[in-house]
Amino acid sequence: MDSAALPRVLVAVDTPSLEEAGALVGKLRGVDVGFKIGLEFFSAQGLAGVHRVVGGAPFFLDLKFHDIPNTVAGAVRAVSASRPAIVNVHAAGGAEMMRAAAAAAREGADAAGAPRPLVIAVTVLTSLDDADLGAVGQQPPVVEQVVRLARLAQSCGLDGVVCSAKELPAIRAACGDSFATIVPGIRPAGGDVADQKRVVTPAQAIADGASFLVVGRPITQASDPRQAALDILASLGAPRARAPP
Numbered sequence: 518m519d520s521a522a523l524p525r526v527l528v529a530v531d532t533p534s535l536e537e538a539g540a541l542v543g544k545l546r547g548v549d550v551g552f553k554i555g556l557e558f559f560s561a562q563g564l565a566g567v568h569r570v571v572g573g574a575p576f577f578l579d580l581k582f583h584d585i586p587n588t589v590a591g592a593v594r595a596v597s598a599s600r601p602a603i604v605n606v607h608a609a610g611g612a613e614m615m616r617a618a619a620a621a622a623r624e625g626a627d628a629a630g631a632p633r634p635l636v637i638a639v640t641v642l643t644s645l646d647d648a649d650l651g652a653v654g655q656q657p658p659v660v661e662q663v664v665r666l667a668r669l670a671q672s673c674g675l676d677g678v679v680c681s682a683k684e685l686p687a688i689r690a691a692c693g694d695s696f697a698t699i700v701p702g703i704r705p706a707g708g709d710v711a712d713q714k715r716v717v718t719p720a721q722a723i724a725d726g727a728s729f730l731v732v733g734r735p736i737t738q739a740s741d742p743r744q745a746a747l748d749i750l751a752s753l754g755a756p757r758a759r760a761p762p
């Protein structure tokens with residue numbers, strides 16, 4: 518799947534169940550969204566399950582690899598053959614690991630005759646705030662750590678980062694407009710934040726320059742997921758240019 522064809526809103530398919538995932542994707546048929554498959558579904562169903570659920574739809578394979586360079590490269594090479602539009606690694610894995618991941622994505626895709634996925638670095642999880650950073654020995658504020666990791670990821674040849682929309686202006690200033698930003702922690706105004714700590718509304722995230730939004734529970738836990746997705750898309754207004762792959 519070509520990442521340029523990826524819609525702006527990616528729905529997080531967070532369930533271990535093939536049936537539930539299939540039902541969700543079915544409800545969203547014809548709605549201009551893509552899908553984000555993460556650790557919960559992948560751990561239960563593997564790549565075969567991913568393909569059964571998404572069919573030919575574009576998807577972001579959110580496995581957040583974080584290991585030594587050789588291991589991450591092997592994992593990225595393996596999954597890149599299966600035509601994800603986006604794969605990701607933790608920036609905290611370091612420069613050598615990120616460079617290895619970027620090279621492996623190209624190798625894996627080329628070997629399979631597939632398009633190269635975007636390779637994206639997770640900066641600071643949106644479930645963490647300044648106090649949490651201090652507790653794991655990182656220097657707050659979050660925004661400075663996010664920008665530090667974004668600059669490092671860009672210098673290693675990665676295509677963009679996962680961050681909160683709260684950091685978008687600082688990342689755009691540091692890394693420019695063609696660096697992709699993938700933004701979870703999205704909550705419609707008044708929505709239940711649950712375990713997220715750095716949340717922003719869908720419209721604000723797009724206004725601040727997000728390339729793609731990742732939206733899970735505000736859609737998947739809604740009484741009518743299709744209507745919830747349509748409401749979010751309507752709140753975004755006219756389409757805008759996305760960061761190029």
Ligand SMILES: O=c1ccn([C@@H]2O[C@H](COP(=O)(O)O)[C@@H](O)[C@H]2O)c(=O)[nH]1
Binds near residue numbers: 641
């Ligand atoms: O920093 C991050 C990185 C990834 N995620 C993922 O996004 C979705 C968010 O789900 P919600 O239900 O909308 O909170 C989820 O799959 C996470 O694994 C993130 O939230 N923050």
